Amino acid sequence: GGPSSAALVGPLGCGDSSVLSSLGGGLMGSGTASNAAGVITYCMKNNYLNADKAAQVKDQLMGKMGLGQKEEPKDEGYLNGLSGVITDSDRKSFSLDKVKGSLKEKACDLVLDNAKSLL
DSSP states (O other), X not given: OOSOHHHHHTTSOXXXXXXXXXXXXXXXXXXXXXXXXXXXXXXXXXXXSOHHHHXXXXXXXXXXXXXXXXOOOOSHHHHHHHTTEEEOTTOOEEEGGGSOHHHHHHHHHHHHHHHHHHO
């Protein structure tokens, strides 16, 4: 891994930093591939991620789930992800809608990084 998530959250407000540290600290790590694919789609639609980079990872996730690039997973994790809700295997969830501005981009980056580890 690169710098710890603590480095990211230094100058940010207390509430926001706990959000990112939970994302970096495993909320996503144990998340499902389908949820990650949904969240990445949400991030792409809202321009929080570079579409080209994100699409590559999303396509690989879909392939891992046995789906084609044009197919959409029908499970709850993916549908949650599409609305910006990140869930982990313990069913803890976190909505990106609660996060402000540039923090959304950081959160999306974290999701993308974690998604790569699911591949």
